Amino acid sequence: MNDFLKVKHLNMKIGKRKILKDINFSCRKGHITGLIGPNGAGKTTIMKCILGLYPYHKASIILNGTDIKSSNILNVGIGALIENPSIYPFLTGTEHLVMYAKDKNCIEDIVQALKMQSFINKKSKDYSLGMKQKLGIAIALLDNPQLIILDEPMNGLDPSSTYLLRNLLLKLAKQGITILISSHILSELEKIIDDVVMINNGKVILNVSKNKLEQQSQSTLFLSTNHNDKALKVLLEQGFKAQESNGMIKAFNISSSNLNELLAVIINNDIRLLGLEHKENGLEDTLLKLIESENN
Amino acid sequence: MSSLINQEIYKLCHKKTVQFTPLVLFLAMLVVGIITKNGSDNRFYIEAGYAGFQWITIILIIECASMVAMEFQYGTIKHLIYESNNRMKIYLSKLLTMFLYDVLLHIFTLVFTIVIKYLTVGTNVSFSQNYLYHASLFQNLFTNTLVDFLGSLIIVSSVFMMASLMNSSAIAIAVGIGFIFIGEGLSSALISALIKKIPLIKWNPFNMLNIANQWSNPDYFSTTHLTQTQLINGNILYTLIFIVMSFLFFRKKRV
Ligand SMILES: Nc1ncnc2c1ncn2[C@@H]1O[C@H](COP(=O)(O)OP(=O)(O)OP(=O)(O)O)[C@@H](O)[C@H]1O
Ligand SMILES: [Mg+2]
Numbered sequence: 239m240n241d242f243l244k245v246k247h248l249n250m251k252i253g254k255r256k257i258l259k260d261i262n263f264s265c266r267k268g269h270i271t272g273l274i275g276p277n278g279a280g281k282t283t284i285m286k287c288i289l290g291l292y293p294y295h296k297a298s299i300i301l302n303g304t305d306i307k308s309s310n311i312l313n314v315g316i317g318a319l320i321e322n323p324s325i326y327p328f329l330t331g332t333e334h335l336v337m338y339a340k341d342k343n344c345i346e347d348i349v350q351a352l353k354m355q356s357f358i359n360k361k362s363k364d365y366s367l368g369m370k371q372k373l374g375i376a377i378a379l380l381d382n383p384q385l386i387i388l389d390e391p392m393n394g395l396d397p398s399s400t401y402l403l404r405n406l407l408l409k410l411a412k413q414g415i416t417i418l419i420s421s422h423i424l425s426e427l428e429k430i431i432d433d434v435v436m437i438n439n440g441k442v443i444l445n446v447s448k449n450k451l452e453q454q455s456q457s458t459l460f461l462s463t464n465h466n467d468k469a470l471k472v473l474l475e476q477g478f479k480a481q482e483s484n485g486m487i488k489a490f491n492i493s494s495s496n497l498n499e500l501l502a503v504i505i506n507n508d509i510r511l512l513g514l515e516h517k518e519n520g521l522e523d524t525l526l527k528l529i530e531s532e533n534n
Numbered sequence: 535m536s537s538l539i540n541q542e543i544y545k546l547c548h549k550k551t552v553q554f555t556p557l558v559l560f561l562a563m564l565v566v567g568i569i570t571k572n573g574s575d576n577r578f579y580i581e582a583g584y585a586g587f588q589w590i591t592i593i594l595i596i597e598c599a600s601m602v603a604m605e606f607q608y609g610t611i612k613h614l615i616y617e618s619n620n621r622m623k624i625y626l627s628k629l630l631t632m633f634l635y636d637v638l639l640h641i642f643t644l645v646f647t648i649v650i651k652y653l654t655v656g657t658n659v660s661f662s663q664n665y666l667y668h669a670s671l672f673q674n675l676f677t678n679t680l681v682d683f684l685g686s687l688i689i690v691s692s693v694f695m696m697a698s699l700m701n702s703s704a705i706a707i708a709v710g711i712g713f714i715f716i717g718e719g720l721s722s723a724l725i726s727a728l729i730k731k732i733p734l735i736k737w738n739p740f741n742m743l744n745i746a747n748q749w750s751n752p753d754y755f756s757t758t759h760l761t762q763t764q765l766i767n768g769n770i771l772y773t774l775i776f777i778v779m780s781f782l783f784f785r786k787k788r789v
Contacts, residue, residue: 289616291789306619316616324613326604328549337544338613340537377613 241300242267242416243385248287248297250280256440257283258294263435263445265385265418270411272427272448273420275437276529281420282321284437285387288418289318301385317383319391323374327363331373334362339380348376351406353399367394375403379410386410388419392426404430428521436525443532444525451524459497460515461487463504472507473500486513538618538627546597546631555593555639560646562589567654576659580651581666581674582750586643587682591689594636595710598693601628602784603703611789625784629777632690640683647675666750678749685745688769689714691776692739698783717743722757729759736760742768 241264248261258280265271273281286292288299290306299306302314325334331354335345349358352372357365362373371394378386386407392400407430411417421427434451436444444451462485463469470487473480478500479490489500504511546552563584570579579585605611614624651659661672669677692713697706721740728735736759745765748754755761760768 286612286789289612290619291612291615318612318616320612322609324608324610326545326608326610329545333544333548337541338617 240267241265242302243288243418244298244300245284245288246298246300248284248294248299250283250287250292250294250440258287259440261297261437261440261442263442265416266433267416268411268414269432270407270417270419270430271433271435272431273418273435273437274422274424274427274525279437280440281437282389283440285318285320285389285418285420288387289316289320291320314385315381315383316385316387317378317380318387318389319374319378320387320389323370324377325362325365325370325373328361330361331358331365331369331376334373334377335380338377341381344380344382348379352376352402368396368399371395372399379406384415386415386417386419388417390421391419392421392423400426424522424525434521436528438529438532444528448521451521457492458517459489459492459500460513460517461489461504461511462513463487464510464512468507469504469509472503472509476503478503492516535618535623535627538614538623539631541614542601542627542631543634546601546635549597552597556642559586559589559593559639559642560650562586563643563646564650564653567650571654576655577663577665577671578750580647580659580671581678583643583647583675583679583682584650586646587640587678587746590636590639590643591686591714592711593639594632594686594690595693595714596707597635598632598690599697599706599710600703601632602694602697603701603706606701606787606789607703615789621785622781625781629690629694632694633687636683636686636690640679640686644675644679666752678746681749682746684766684769685743687773688739688742688776691773691780695776695780695783698780698787713740714743718747725757725759737768739772741765742772745769 243265245261245263248258249256250258261280261284263271273284275281283292287294287297288306301316329337331349332345335348335358336342339345349355352375354369354372354376357369358373362370365373371391375388375391378388391403395403404426407417407419411430411432419427419431428448431448433447434444435442461469466482466485466487470480470482473487473489476499478496481488492500501511563586566579566584570576570584573579605614611624615621618624648661651661659671661675662670665671665674667674667677689710693706693710696709697703700706700709717740721738721744724735724738725741741758741760742765744754744758748758748762748765752762758765
């Protein structure tokens with residue numbers, strides 16, 4: 239029970255429309271939790287509720303053991319980047335950091351970690367999209383927050399900056415900092431997150447650790463045999479999902495539980511395997527399938 | 535709260551418009567000083583701070599409106615809210631910062647008036663000579679500065695209210711400046727038309743803007759129908775009403 243942030247029964251309405259419907263999830267201390275879901279699912283809204291930017295009904299949001307509604311004074315530091323970075327065009331990057339930071343000593347390290355030295359002393363109205371984004375991330379990291387909330391932080395970052403950010407977040411998580419992050423770049427997210435919370439239409443449809451998700455994840459097997467027609471026929475007879483494409487047989491939804499069975503079917507029917515290729519489905523495929531089945 | 539006020543002061547001091555304000559104010563006042571140098575009513579212009587009080591009213595409107603509206607325009611309000619977790623504190627820190635800026639602008643005007651008097655009319659017009667209210671010219675300038683400061687509070691608070699209500703600082707600035715230019719005329723038209731039927735009309739908020747005019751020119755009573763003391767009380771009362779209302783709007787404003 240190391241839940242640093244716990245969201246219980248979070249409901250939110252804007253006007254008459256229900257935006258969030260009974261959201262429950264928690265983020266464990268020192269873990270990176272990925273908040274994912276299609277556009278308009280409610281990810282940003284959840285983050286805003288946690289930060290007290292939106293009023294919410296009948297919910298409790300518990301941060302490090304304290305309900306944030308009941309105590310106006312936050313007992314832990316929170317750093318956040320929501321939608322667009324909080325930037326005043328008439329200030330330079332350094333001026334932002336100096337103004338926001340309570341502990342001015344950490345500024346230098348953050349600037350170096352994100353490699354912002356080349357533009358940090360320019361007025362931020364002259365920044366590019368990625369520079370603004372980096373400044374927004376730097377602001378979120380000020381004063382050693384215990385909880386970091388990042389909404390699409392990879393927006394506009396180039397590959398090497400994304401790499402820097404990834405390593406930085408992993409380092410922070412190792413130090414025990416809890417991170418809630420949303421992103422549409424699932425292939426990037428996949429590399430850093432420990433847990434996944436998936437939102438669709440204002441509801442949590444999945445809340446598992448990444449390891450568990452990987453175990454469940456199914457992959458596609460490409461077979462080439464000396465007798466493709468026959469192989470396809472027997473596989474379909476045995477209830478496998480398969481089809482022929484480009485002279486190969488594509489078998490879907492293969493996991494460790496049915497792989498042996500599939501091979502047995504082939505071999506027992508005197509078909510010779512000429513080649514075998516295994517394609518692991520990433521987080522992306524798994525989640526796309528989930529949303530598809532959810533929407534049906 | 536003190537860190538929020540520090541942030542507000544930091545932002546204000548780093549704005550180009552604010553940095554150039556003293557220079558522009560000085561030049562604008564100097565122009566009036568030079569033009570009126572050989573006129574007969576030197577004492578009036580000195581007492582009125584060479585129209586510096588009019589300029590700082592406009593500066594205050596602009597800075598007040600942008601102080602509130604820019605946070606919503608740049609999305610920086612999100613950072614302020616999650617950092618302080620209290621909108622009342624955010625609002626009060628802005629109000630207090632503007633109050634300090636208002637004080638500072640009045641000090642500038644007072645000091646510049648003294649400097650410009652020596653630059654233009656030199657010692658021909660003495661600060662110690664008698665002027666209104668059986669007081670010296672300098673005392674008149676000083677009390678006029680205080681009265682104008684009191685009168686500026688209603689402007690600060692009403693512009694805060696408009697900026698909390700509207701999403702654009704440009705609209706809040708336009709309405710605020712319109713308010714001071716047509717407000718006095720509107721009020722005197724309302725009063726002369728309706729004072730017989732509705733005596734309370736003399737307490738309309740626009741009439742409060744006459745406080746500094748009436749101080750410099752006691753004949754204004756025939757326009758305002760309010761005594762000096764009533765005007766002072768009215769200004770304080772409306773300022774408080776506007777402060778409370780603008781906080782209510784500010785609290786409800788969507789992030
Ligand atoms: N200010 C608002 N007024 C009305 N509806 C809103 C408002 N803000 C958000 N919504 C609605 O709330 C829902 C959730 O929005 P939210 O911004 O949380 O989505 P999201 O998951 O962050 O999407 P994205 O991936 O596009 O960032 C959307 O359907 C949106 O239409
Ligand atoms: Mg979003």
